[in-house]
Amino acid sequence: MKVIIPDVLQSYTDRQRIVEAGGRDLNALFDQMDGRFPGMRFRVINELDQLRPHIKVFVNRELVRDLDTRLGPDDEIQIVQALSGG
Amino acid sequence: MTSDRSVFSTNAVVLLLATRKGAWTLTSDAQRSNWQIDGPLFLGNIVNHFVLDPRDRQTMLLSARTGHLGPTVFRSNDRGRTWREADKPPAFARPVPTEGGDRAGQRRKFEPLAGADENPGKEISPRAVDHVFWLAPGHAEERDVWYAGSSPQGLFRSEDGGSTWEPVAGFNDHPNWVDWTQDGQDQTPDGAVLHSILIDPRDGRHMYVGCSGGGVFESTDAGRDWQPLNRGSVADFNPDPAVEFGHDPHCMRYHPLNPDILYQQNHCGIYRMERPSSEWQRIGDNMPREIGDVGFPIALHPRDPKTVWVFPMDATDVWPRTCPNGVPAVYGTRDSGASWQKMNAGMPTEQAWFTVLRQAMSVDQHDPVGIYFGTTTGELWGSTDEGENWRCLASHLPHIYSVEAVEFSA
Secondary structure (H helix, E strand, O other): OEEEOOHHHOOOOOOOOEEEOOOOEHHHHHHHHHHHOOOHHHHHEOOOOOEOOOEEEEEOOEEEOOOOOEOOOOOEEEEEEOOOOO | OOOOOOOOOOOOOEEEEEEOOEEEEEEEOOOOOOEEEEEEEOOOOEEEEEEEOOOOOOOEEEEEEOOOOOOEEEEEOOOOOOOEEOOEOOOOOOOOOOOOOOOOOOOEOOOOOOOOOOOOOOOEOOOOOOEEEEEEEOOOOOOOOEEEEEEOOEEEEEOOOOOEEEEOHHHHOOOOHHHHHOOOOOOOOOOOEEEEEEEOOOOOOOEEEEEEOEEEEEEOOOOOOOEEOOOOOOOOOOOOOOOOOOEOEEEEEEEOOEEEEEEEEEOOEEEEEEOOOOOOEEOHHHOOOOOOOOEEEEEEOOOOOOOEEEEEOOOOOOOOOOOHHHOOOEEEEOOOOOOOEEEOOOOOOOOOOOOOOOEOEEEOOOOOOOEEEEOOOOOEEEEOOOOOOOEEEEOOOOOEEEEEEEOOOO
16 A cells, blocks of 8 residues: 655655555554664654654545554555644 | 764864754864864754763764654764664553553553562553653663663663663662652653663662652662662652652762762752762752752762852742843852852853753863853853853754763873
8 A cells, every 4th residue: 555654754764755565454554664664663653552642644534543443455544744833 | 864073183072962953063172262063963853862972982872853753862883973763762661451452541550579569559651752861871891781761750771782772660660650750740841851860880780860850769789679869858849848759850960080979950959968878968058049059950070079060040939940130150169069159251141041951061071171051042151161261152053952071082
């Protein structure tokens, strides 16, 4: 599936804005991406398995925060850097 | 990530500046007359601490997060020319999910330490590292060991030069952690922090840490167990000011030549302790009454244990935490706090309202000693004559969190 990477994470993807990745749910997707782009997961998901407050994830343009959200092979995932103050 | 400075002159002092928007270095010539600024490193990152390993004078660690991304540690093995992110940044132990529960948000009860059966411990609320606040190299004989202090109050240890970090369970999961830290909720305006990680150079198993809030704690068994060390210091924000813990030490240092001598700038005064005593003596009572003895940083003369410098702040009324009356000044003592002298020649004499934070004051090893402090308004001030005269060495930087004066040449 296609994953759209925000600017703040592109240092992990060698400046790629779109990467292909897979997983049966968001948790698995981030695990897989962390294998390819080491360190990325912890920057966006804390040790309580919670998305960090200023990171948003959209699945097919629907905002989700539950990492157990199931994914299909044709889904489009967009990770967004939300507003975070000055 | 590279630094433009590839060669440092002998006797050059390098100031490592961590700011709200990245890191910079300020490098002197051998006379400490001319200074060159380089950077930024990690522009836009919130950098809380930027340190050099005194054991090899090569390795540098830098703790960072951004407005969006979680906390991490970056490492350089070549004096800042190239950087690599930690493979496993500091993080609290993950909660064990209960049957039928989701992964997140479970309250977790920790097992008591051996021999602590009478104290079963209290439930710890879910906690995640918000930022890595303090970085400290381990004992000289443990070359790859580092410690990190976090917000909320957590202690972490790396045994591979800062690449992978593990929680120090003896502190983080101590049966009294909830009481000591009020479950991590006893917070300063920027969050509760563990700071002032001091490793006894004579015995790496002997350690001190400071918690804001929580107090000073001591371990004699490499962090497996901890005891409060706050007797004599005041917690005047508590109904019982003489409590065993719950204090707010802002910054604590020991003297490098005599680690039995400890100094502490506290939320409630300036203190000194000489071990084996376990009682803090308030030496800030000898400060001018109109200035008071509240501040964030404290810096020690590297060779004279009686000489100490502080930067007082306004702790009256609603606690502005600015220079008292808008007049910045360092105060120094040369007699272990029996008397203090105002040292502000060259500083603004009015309308200067910055703050100097607890990590933002440092000294070099020269004779006479250089003293440096960074301000929340992005200025770096220095004195190369032990505080007699001051000048602004850099300005227009972001809010400065920490200043470390280091020398790459032995």
